[in-house]
Amino acid sequence: MRDEYLTTNQGEPVTDDQNSLTVGQRGPTLLQDIVLLEKLAHFDRERIPERVVHAKGAGAHGYFKVYKSMGSYTKAKFLQDPSKETPVFVRFSVVIGSRGVADTVRDVRGFAVKFYTEDGNYDLVGNNLPVFFIRDAIKFPDLIHALKPDPVSNIPVDSAANSRFWDYMSLIPEATHMLTWVFSDLGTIKSYRFMEGFGVNTYKWINAKGKAMLIKYHWKPLGGVQYIDSKEAKRLAGIDPDIASRDLFNTLASGKTVEYELLIQMMNLKDQDKQDFDPLDATKIWPEDKFPLMPVGKMVLNRNPQNFFAEVEQSAFCPAAIVPGIDFSNDKLLQGRIFSYGDTQRYRLGANYLELPINRPKVPVNNNQQDGFMQIMPNMGSANYYPNTIGGGLPKHAPETGIPENPYVEGKVVREKISKTDDYTQAGDRYRSMNKTEQDHLVSNIVENLSCADKAIQDRMLVHFKKADKEFGNRIAKGLKG
Ligand code: HEM
Secondary structure (H helix, E strand, C coil), rough: CCCCCCCCCCCCCCCCCCEEEEEECCEECCCCHHHHHHHHHCCCCCCCCCCCCCCEEEEHHHHHHHHCCCCCCCCCCHHHHCCCEEEEEEEEECCCEEEEEECCCCCCEEEEEEEEEEEEEEEEEEEEECCCCCCCCHCCCCCCCHCCCCCCCCCCCCCCHHHHHHHHHHHCHHHHHHHHHHHCCHHCCCCCHHHHHHHHCCCCCCCCCEEEEEEEEEEEEEECCCCHHHHHHHHHHHHHHCHHHHHHHHHHCCCCCCCEEEEEEEHHHHHHHHCCCCCCCCCCCCCCCCCCCCEEEEEEEEEEECCHHHHHCCCCCCCCCCCCCCCCCCCCCHHHHHHHHHHHHHHHCCCCCCHHHCCCCCCCCCCCCCCCCCCCCCCCCCCCCCCCCCCCCCCCCCCCCCCCCCCCCCCCCCCCCCCCCCCHHHHHHHHCCCCCCHHHHHHHHHHHHHHHCHHHHHHHHHHHHHHHHHHHHHHHHHHHHH
16 A cells, blocks of 8 residues: 655655646746656666566566475475475566567577575576577577677567577587477467476485485476467467466466476486486486486465566576575586576676565575665674674574585586587487477478578578488478478
8 A cells, every 4th residue: 555645755745746846837947846856867767777688577476385305305495394385486588589579479488486495595597498509608698699689780580680590500509409499389388377497407406415416307387388389479479469478467366376396307416427418418308218207396376576676677586596405516507607697687786686575585694795785684783704703703604404415526627518419319309209280380480480591501500400300401401492
């Protein structure tokens, strides 16, 4: 509920904010009109930088519950007790377009979950497709530059822009597998309620005895998976560009819930070198027949944000936000992500972005960091250093929970690709695993898009597609000629 009377931001009652203070009825306007000045000045500052990727999104609150204790695999406190509800905030997003992009365009979708746990925030920042275009974070700025609008024209989808996209894709063979996902009908959706989620990167779970397992995360929508074809996506982009955001908001506003199951795949650390692919390579899935999906728990979304800007726009998800029992693997894409999110958020939202209510942990934050722009939750007391005696030696180091993992790492310092790149096997496997309609749509979606690119670029792409699967490549070649 808002109070009855208008005030300025200083709290002074405002008797009229519809007529400027002028000399006579027809002006000029006086500089001393603080109501006008404050109103315009605040308006002038309403926009903050949009996310450099995933600019458009929709958010929801809810909770997460494990089905049974995961204690044998992880000491993470929120994964132990099936009677405990851990609050979550989720943001679904479109990756490449700016804030006003249509929800149905062909793209990857973000699936970011913030768990407010008793050991601080755990962010599982995933996508709706299980693999990624690249396997090393150092390529990410190149990838996004090639996918975003042309820096000359700022036009996202015309032949020139498509040439930039395909020019880059044709030069990074590791993207071939991801292209078989993005150009399938999973690349066009109209509802976040029927979309899967994947952690994509490989993480580690560590139990109280210090034993670590490699983990891949999956989210399955309990309402089933739904997607649309490219024709429908284009039609809806014109009719209702906000269809997925609207669908989520209206569903929750009507009192219904939206539910997803969390599952994991696990791999023993000692088995990683035994695979014919590199399990830390984000361009690869782990075959489910060898690494079966294990259900972990259920997430229920049941509440809309009260204010889009405060909760959705200012939310800051970060793969570096982990809790005891969960750790990073050496996945080179993940390693770069650990830096990039907090870094951009300090720029996008400011140094004290974790003090904003949506980002603030639900447990006390206690350390000797201080000050900075917009600091609102100071750490109290004079002893703002450690060690100290005047503050009773507090805050002190928290006790280790369980036995730490302490992994051992040794090697030559190099800038080198991983040895098991195998850029094509899984791309071919995916094409062959599709039914006839799915294959037809994948081929026609690629043909339609790639036909805008230069012939030399098309030829380079055909080499990759043919290496993945001869029939797949030949069908695209035929389509391009037609
Ligand atoms: C090295 C590779 C990557 C880098 C450097 C990177 C970087 C970024 C950055 C800078 C943002 C904007 C964050 C913000 O302004 O709050 C972002 C957003 C996001 N990224 Fe990544 N990203 C990478 C790969 C991935 C991958 C593989 C996934 C999926 C597993 C992913 C999922 C997301 C999601 C879901 C968001 C939006 C979070 C939100 O809703 O606010 N990114 N990424």
